[in-house]
Amino acid sequence: MTTWLDLDERDDHYLGLSGAHVVATESLLRLRDNLTDVVEARAMMCVHGDAGLGKTLSVNASLRALAPEEVCRVQFRARPTPRDIRHVLFDALGLGGSPPARPIEFDSLLKRALSERPRVLVCDEAQWLSRECFEFWRHLWDDPRTDIAIVFVGGGDCYRVLRREPMLSSRVYVWQEFRRMTLEQVIDVIPVYHPVWAEVDAELIAYADLHAAHGNFRAWSKVTSHVLTALRRLERGEIDRDVMQWVFSRLGGTDG
Amino acid sequence: MADPEPSGRVEVLLDPSDDVAVTAGLLARHRPAAGVIVVHPTAGVSGALALAHDVLHALGLPAERLRQNRLTHLATAWRAAAAWALADRIEHLVILRAHRLDRRSCFSLLQFARRSRIALLLVCHTRTIPRAMAEHLIGVRHRIVARVPPDLDMPRPVTPAPTARTFPKLPRLPRATMLHYRADIYRRHRDVFSAVDELYGYGVDAACGWLRGRVPADARGRYHADESLHEFVTGLVRDCPTSQHAVAQLRGAQAGFLLHGYWLQVPFTGRVGGPGLTSTPVTAETVTRIRAAVSHPVLAAGVALALFTGVSLTSFQSMRGGSIPTPCASTVTIPIRQYGRAPVSTSVLFSVPPAARPLLRAAHTFCLALSSDPRQGFFAGIQSVAHRIAEAATWCGITLPRTNGDVGDVWHKRVYWTKFGDPLHQLGPEHTTVPGRSCLSAAPVAAHPSAVPHRDSHVWPGRRWTSNGSLPEISALLNAYIEEDEPRLRPPPRGKPGDPPCPSEWQRRHELVHRHLAVLVPRAGGRPGDALTVHPDIPFALRLSDQPGDE
Numbered sequence: 001m002t003t004w005l006d007l008d009e010r011d012d013h014y015l016g017l018s019g020a021h022v023v024a025t026e027s028l029l030r031l032r033d034n035l036t037d038v039v040e041a042r043a044m045m046c047v048h049g050d051a052g053l054g055k056t057l058s059v060n061a062s063l064r065a066l067a068p069e070e071v072c073r074v075q076f077r078a079r080p081t082p083r084d085i086r087h088v089l090f091d092a093l094g095l096g097g098s099p100p101a102r103p104i105e106f107d108s109l110l111k112r113a114l115s116e117r118p119r120v121l122v123c124d125e126a127q128w129l130s131r132e133c134f135e136f137w138r139h140l141w142d143d144p145r146t147d148i149a150i151v152f153v154g155g156g157d158c159y160r161v162l163r164r165e166p167m168l169s170s171r172v173y174v175w176q177e178f179r180r181m182t183l184e185q186v187i188d189v190i191p192v193y194h195p196v197w198a199e200v201d202a203e204l205i206a207y208a209d210l211h212a213a214h215g216n217f218r219a220w221s222k223v224t225s226h227v228l229t230a231l232r233r234l235e236r237g238e239i240d241r242d243v244m245q246w247v248f249s250r251l252g253g254t255d256g
Numbered sequence: 257m258a259d260p261e262p263s264g265r266v267e268v269l270l271d272p273s274d275d276v277a278v279t280a281g282l283l284a285r286h287r288p289a290a291g292v293i294v295v296h297p298t299a300g301v302s303g304a305l306a307l308a309h310d311v312l313h314a315l316g317l318p319a320e321r322l323r324q325n326r327l328t329h330l331a332t333a334w335r336a337a338a339a340w341a342l343a344d345r346i347e348h349l350v351i352l353r354a355h356r357l358d359r360r361s362c363f364s365l366l367q368f369a370r371r372s373r374i375a376l377l378l379v380c381h382t383r384t385i386p387r388a389m390a391e392h393l394i395g396v397r398h399r400i401v402a403r404v405p406p407d408l409d410m411p412r413p414v415t416p417a418p419t420a421r422t423f424p425k426l427p428r429l430p431r432a433t434m435l436h437y438r439a440d441i442y443r444r445h446r447d448v449f450s451a452v453d454e455l456y457g458y459g460v461d462a463a464c465g466w467l468r469g470r471v472p473a474d475a476r477g478r479y480h481a482d483e484s485l486h487e488f489v490t491g492l493v494r495d496c497p498t499s500q501h502a503v504a505q506l507r508g509a510q511a512g513f514l515l516h517g518y519w520l521q522v523p524f525t526g527r528v529g530g531p532g533l534t535s536t537p538v539t540a541e542t543v544t545r546i547r548a549a550v551s552h553p554v555l556a557a558g559v560a561l562a563l564f565t566g567v568s569l570t571s572f573q574s575m576r577g578g579s580i581p582t583p584c585a586s587t588v589t590i591p592i593r594q595y596g597r598a599p600v601s602t603s604v605l606f607s608v609p610p611a612a613r614p615l616l617r618a619a620h621t622f623c624l625a626l627s628s629d630p631r632q633g634f635f636a637g638i639q640s641v642a643h644r645i646a647e648a649a650t651w652c653g654i655t656l657p658r659t660n661g662d663v664g665d666v667w668h669k670r671v672y673w674t675k676f677g678d679p680l681h682q683l684g685p686e687h688t689t690v691p692g693r694s695c696l697s698a699a700p701v702a703a704h705p706s707a708v709p710h711r712d713s714h715v716w717p718g719r720r721w722t723s724n725g726s727l728p729e730i731s732a733l734l735n736a737y738i739e740e741d742e743p744r745l746r747p748p749p750r751g752k753p754g755d756p757p758c759p760s761e762w763q764r765r766h767e768l769v770h771r772h773l774a775v776l777v778p779r780a781g782g783r784p785g786d787a788l789t790v791h792p793d794i795p796f797a798l799r800l801s802d803q804p805g806d807e
Binding site: 081082083100102103104105107108132133135136138139142143144166167169170171 | 272273274275276277279280283284296298299300301306309310313318319320322353356381
């Protein structure tokens with residue numbers, strides 16, 4: 001249900017796509033600047049946007065470069081409680097022994113650990129958190145002993161959920177929205193994203209984006225994975241419209 | 257309407273925007289030493305018991321071992337919080353996120369603030385006072401404020417702790433008798449003599465200061481063993497790291513008493529224990545360690561008691577609420593319990609080290625909150641007191657001292673003082689010429705080698721003691737000593753011719769006394785025979801000479 005993630009670089013990419021690169025898109029570059037400021041200020045940040053736009057990948061890749069030893073990533077896939085967050089953090093921080101039974105004792109332990117050295121706590125899928133959970137994050141962050149920056153990452157209505165909490169509104173230092181890539185951005189980025197697109201005509205890339213990917217990085221990852229399969233199955237050496245048709249048939253895309 | 261006095265004031269700060277600056281600003285004002293505590297309630301939990309634990313934690317007490325500290329009961333937890341708050345003289349309590357408190361928590365909190373006489377600031381991040389809180393504020397004088405009250409920025413000044421005395425390391429030293437102690441140290445431990453003499457002089461000065469203004473024993477032979485004497489002697493040695501240091505200071509105090517015409521009897525014979533001998537000093541650092549591990553006020557006081565009294569832990573079972581007679585907790589009395597029987601009326605008083613007083617105050621308040629009857633057990637509600645105190649000490653990482661018995665075996669139980677003779681000193685401010693000293697003779701005679709140690713020349717012959725002279729005043733004191741303390745050493749009455757000779761036992765003791773108290777020296781002026789004169793160790797003990805006798 002809730003896990004803490006110990007990710008390496010390959011896991012950043014959807015489906016663990018082999019050969020994929022992290023591309024320095026405008027969003028990623030801006031995120032890296034924002035994270036630099038947030039980490040330095042031990043502030044809070046919210047990275048939001050629709051699913052599949054590369055938020056998590058960008059945050060992970062940026063923090064790997066900025067503060068590789070200081071990051072604790074936690075992720076929730078259902079509506080967690082503060083108790084769940086405590087236990088996830090207990091594991092993520094590598095604290096020994098049994099978790100304390102009482103919340104006050106638990107928090108004392110967590111705060112002590114979070115005061116030992118600077119840390120960046122990344123809370124993914126933050127749209128699932130309740131007010132009680134945000135109250136808990138706020139409690140940790142407000143404590144003068146802890147030395148933490150918190151990055152909330154979320155899709156869907158993450159922005160709305162966080163914005164409606166006054167305690168977070170006044171504490172979140174940077175809000176960054178991830179949006180779909182424009183066609184121009186797609187044409188620039190995709191050939192760098194994976195070698196299979198390196199020599200492909202821009203018109204074909206635009207064709208794939210129009211009918212399947214729609215500027216969404218996760219969709220492009222899926223398309224790329226199917227393209228690699230198609231080239232192998234159809235014994236083709238390069239991507240053409242036939243290959244794309246084969247891919248669309250798997251994705252549900254159509255040719256106009 | 258005039259501003260209410262801080263004590264008992266209730267204010268509600270409304271901050272609907274939940275501004276981070278408000279929270280951060282209030283957390284920055286958390287200064288328990290200045291009487292201000294800011295409670296940051298645990299997130300995700302509700303209830304009055306959780307809030308009580310949060311208050312205890314804000315008071316600097318540990319969040320761990322709440323069950324072992326017996327603080328998982330609602331009333332007990334709030335009683336402990338009130339006890340600590342009063343002992344620490346907390347004047348302001350700020351509760352953050354107060355809009356999240358439930359009804360029971362609001363009720364308990366207001367009761368706590370009233371009992372502790374604390375000014376309460378409730379910080380609500382809402383536009384209006386939450387209903388649960390408003391219901392309990394009906395009938396309570398309170399006001400709504402829009403900003404932090406200004407007196408939170410003017411807390412009580414923090415009084416820096418006095419600099420702790422430093423003690424030199426000392427080897428095992430002879431205890432000797434008071435009259436020869438200083439001389440024995442001089443002869444056998446010359447390398448540490450100046451360090452020991454510093455302690456000795458401290459004792460002399462302490463005695464002179466204690467005797468100043470005190471109603472003296474009014475007749476020779478009256479013995480005084482009152483509580484003020486017990487407080488004095490235990491207070492003198494409570495900071496001593498070892499018995500060597502304690503004995504040095506006590507011997508000095510005895511010398512101070514003798515200089516003022518009193519004999520202070522300090523028995524070190526037999527298996528005795530107690531402050532200075534089997535105790536451990538309680539410093540500010542010790543108290544910090546106790547408070548970091550023990551949140552129950554009575555258990556915390558128990559650990560401190562075990563350290564500075566140096567008696568067995570079972571001695572504390574008979575303590576009562578009235579064992580701490582004064583609000584400032586400067587002394588504690590422990591009843592002497594006869595095993596298997598009810599405590600007898602005799603009790604022993606101990607001076608409480610300043611660092612430990614807040615712990616005893618907190619314990620006393622905790623006790624009184626349960627019942628105002630001073631006969632109520634001090635450790636009421638705690639089973640196996642000795643075991644619990646020992647357990648609490650292990651939480652603190654503190655090793656309790658090895659004791660020599662219970663409170664009935666403490667050395668100062670048998671201390672007394674008695675009028676002996678005329679003083680060599682006259683007490684008065686005009687005699688205090690050495691800074692920080694109560695009497696001139698508190699400083700060694702070597703500090704002013706040619707000066708007469710006492711100003712009133714009609715009392716002092718005006719000359720230093722020499723082997724050919726005698727000190728009539730000291731001789732008088734010694735005669736009084738012999739009469740009072742060794743009546744068997746008086747010469748037997750002149751017998752009639754034919755009466756049996758003097759008992760050899762008397763003769764043996766007589767020689768013994770003479771060897772210790774007096775010496776035979778050649779008569780002055782070439783006259784034949786020897787004269788009895790004061791043993792040179794004695795003026796040396798009184799710091800009236802700079803050389804003792806030979807071994």
